Amino acid sequence: MANKALMANAIRALAMDAVQQANSGHPGAPMGMADMAVALWSEHLRYNPANPHWFDRDRFVLSNGHASMMLYSVLHLTGYDLPMSEIKNFRQLHSKTPGHPEIDVTPGVETTTGPLGQGITNAVGMALAEKLLATEFNRKGHTIVDHHTYAFLGDGCMMEGISHEAAGLAGAWRLGKLIALYDDNGISIDGQVKPWFIDNTRERFEAHGWNVIGPLDGNDEKDVSKAIAKAKKSGADDNKPTLIICKTIIGKGSPHRQGTAKAHGEALGAEEIKLTREALHWPYPAFEIPKEVYDDWNHKAAGAEVEADWNSRFAAYAAAFPALASEFTRRMRGELPKDFNQTAFDTVVAAHTKAETVASRKASQLALESFTAALPEMLGGSADLTGSNLTNTKSTPPLRFDPKTGAVVLGAIAQPAKQGAEDEAKPASAADSVVTVASAEPLNIIGRHINYGVREFGMAAVMNGVTAHGGYIPYGGTFLTFSDYSRNAIRMAALMKRRVIHVFTHDSIGLGEDGPTHQSIEHAWSLRLIPNLDVWRPGDTAETAVAWAVALQNATRPTALLLSRQNIAYAPKTDLGDISRGAYVVSEPEAVGMKNKKTAAVIIATGSEVQLALAAQKLLAAKKIAVRVVSMPSTTTFDRQDVAYKKDVLPKKLPRIAVEMGVTAGWWKYGCAAVVGIDTFGESAPAPELFKYFGFTAENVAATVEAVLKR
Incomplete structure (x- = not known):
């Protein structure tokens, strides 16, 4: 039987050693959350260290990203391609262990977290993507999308306003497979948070429509594991997300630093590390892990087994629904259909031929009519400005959830051609149109336009989570002046090199009477300053169609489209x-x-x-x-x-x-x-x-x- 105490202490030892060697970092949170990590990774998380990208793995997000050494330690110990040399190279140039987790840098990291609060919001986007993909692709007797999204978050995430936006959306969307574990250690850089953080977290999240478990002892691995099991069951029963409040001791094990602000963002120091080793009964030198601890953590065999089981189920699915399986694979790989270039060409030529005088926001909607009909993976939305942003189309009815069950409301489902009786046709409800893949096996039709409410920052960070999960190309609209609210999430998409499309309308003083509070002056150049973000301010319908086509084709760069409220005449041109x-x-x-x-x-x-x-x-x-x-x-x-x-x-x-x-x-x-x-x-x-x-x-x-x- 695995020695869970030693497994947790391995995390603590690696965290304090790596931070000490770098003379930079945050040892306290990793040491405090070590038991939470043991409970999740050793007993609940479905993952395969040999293949960090297999489709139906559980997703994990470290929202309090300063605790990165907890995650790096676990990834190393469980068998990911993260050798001890990288642990020793923590926070150094070109290492796979940067200060905060970064996607595509460290194997097993699902999203780039940094500024607090965005990680939990990314997790909401991931859980939404899982729920929508499951609705679109799963068939009776063939479940290929069925995984959980887990997130760790801390006091700082709770204090950031975006966490309120994220929690409200998760509750409204009934994301029952989202489980967040709150590291409630009561300490931030400035000390004990009691003087400035008095929220009743339990009641807050319950008001947002979540199940809440705890407070419990977050340093008791068994209690945490039981809570996760309970969360999975309750989420399946009522389709509500779950928050587990884990009371922990920051810097646990350090005789003089645990429970203090000094454990938060400072190396413990050689003498304190020596005393901590003694207190933890950890006699091993720096960066040494005994074989029995490695054996307890090693997840390679179990990971290979769980992936092999899914591969077998997917093979059966592909045999029954070959076109759907092909479509699912294409979308999870982020590939556009083979005929997309022709679709884009036709859309641009049509705009050029009609030469309409319309606002570029309307030109955007005209282009979207074509692209959303051709790409079922396009998932649109607006931050309470749909009628102004014009991000909705005939192919993207509103996304809605059954108020009783929390299930995604289906717009329509077609009878599969020549499939077995196991696929029962469901009655169609009102949907503006039906988008199907080019096959005799249609997708279940879901709403594809999200009403985010007045949550610009939350919308942007949710979209980052959606695209990090895979399967959808998210786009969302608001006024250009409100890009200030979204900016940090836009920056994170650019840093992650992810395809997220921001539709910013009312792009200038041309919006008129709303006045200087709403008139964008500095915003275009402010966005152009963000590395790896493409910014388009098109001047007519053809330029707008091209901007959309380029944004959709660019899989490694987010895009901001700056669009007018006022009408713009078409500019004659020959070379499109x-x-x-x-x-x-x-x-x-x-x-x-x-x-x-x-x-x-x-x-x-x-x-x-x-x-x-x-x-x-x-x-x-x-x-x-x-x-x-x-x-x-x-x-x-x-x-x-x-x-x-x-x-x-x-x-x-x-x-x-x-x-x-x-x-x-x-x-x-x-x-x-x-x-x-x-x-x-x-x-x-x-x-x-x-x-x-x-x-x-x-x-x-x-x-x-x-x-x-x-x-």
């Missing part, structure tokens, strides 16, 4: 292919009758301001001044192009004038001689008055070009 390069010549002087006149300048514009640039081009032509107009819907994409293309679009010898209804700072990197922008906050007035007041007129753009040419 160059749009995807982020910037292109939309109009040469010849287009306004300047065929034999030497080009004098280049006007660069984005979004609705492309029309201003084109109008200014005509005014300048009347004065015998020839200018080129460049539309730059995505500066981030253009910046990645080769030097030759950049020089072709923006010739070095020509002065450049940028036009965008936002701060001017970012445009100077393109060698602009002038920028027509706005470096103050907006005003409350009808949009046409604001455009005139702030100088966003064709006349002012033309005058700016003339002034540059006279220098």
Whole structure:
């Protein structure tokens, strides 16, 4: 029988040794949560260290990511590809053990956590993805999606406001397979949290619709294990998520540091580590784990067995439903259908052919009608602004849950062709349309548009969890000015290199009367500063369709689409292919009758301001001044192009004038001689008055070009 006390002490020893060697880190939480980890990993979690990515594994999220050495210790001990050399290399350059867990860096890490509260919100997204995939793909007698999502979180996560957003959504969605274990040690960096954290956590989560177990002794492995078992049963019975409140002692085992703030974020020190080894009856030197402890932790054989069982069940499923199995595999791999490029091409060409004058938010919805019909994995939503963001389509009815059972409400389910009687057709309810894979085995149709409520940050972090889980491409909408609320989750998606699409409408002073509190000024460039985030501000329907196509094709980069409230006329163009390069010549002087006149300048514009640039081009032509107009819907994409293309679009010898209804700072990197922008906050007035007041007129753009040419 495994010695659970020694298993927990192995975590404590590795945590204090690694932090001491790095002279950086947080030993207290790993030492306090060691018994919780033993209970979960040795008795409940379904995983295979040899294959961290098999589809139906349980997911684990360490929301209090500063406790990373707990997770790294467990991954090492159970048999993941994380050797002792990496434990010794904790927090060092290019190690697999960074300060906070990072996906795709450490085998077994499911998401990148860092800022507190986002991890538990990611876990909500993962649990949602599991529930929706199970509804779509499972069939009677063939269950291929059936796993739990577990999260550890601490006092800091509880204090962050996003945890309220996450808990409310999890309760509303009845995520019965979500189990969170709260490390209630009562200590943060500033000391005991009692003076500033007086929440009744039990009542709070019960009010959010959760089952709550505890408080219990989180340093009693048996009690924790029993609580997890109870949580799994209750979640299955009533489809409610469960919070287990575990009272622990931070830095447990350290004679002088346990229970104190000093255990939180400081190395224990050589003398205290010596005393802790004695107190724990752990006679082994630093980074040495006895064979019997390794044997107790080793999960390779058990992991291989549980995966083999699932592989066998999936093989039976694939034999009964080959097309569904193929579709499931495609989606979990994050691959687009083979015909997607044709779908994208047709969508862009249709937008170009119709040449409609609409707001780019409407152009986005028009593109979405095509893409959501073609991609059943697209999972949309809005933070209480659906009618403004226009993120809903005919193929994405609202996601709803049965108030009694918590089950996902089915829109429709078609009778499988020539399948056995084990697949009973269910009656269809009202759904706007039915999206199916190209086969005789349709998906169960679920709602695919999420009403997140007024929870911008929560929406963004939930989407990160959905995409980290796999099976869906999430997108969500709000106003661009509210991207400030979402920003850190957007940054985490960029850091994780995950395909999440943010739809930000009302992108400028063009929203008018709502005033400066809602008018985006600095937000476009603020988002463009985030590494690995693509930002698109399209200027018409074709550019918007291209932006969506590129965002969907880019599996390693999130995207922000900045869209207008006001209508934008279509900009005539012939070469649609160059749009995807982020910037292109939309109009040469010849287009306004300047065929034999030497080009004098280049006007660069984005979004609705492309029309201003084109109008200014005509005014300048009347004065015998020839200018080129460049539309730059995505500066981030253009910046990645080769030097030759950049020089072709923006010739070095020509002065450049940028036009965008936002701060001017970012445009100077393109060698602009002038920028027509706005470096103050907006005003409350009808949009046409604001455009005139702030100088966003064709006349002012033309005058700016003339002034540059006279220098």
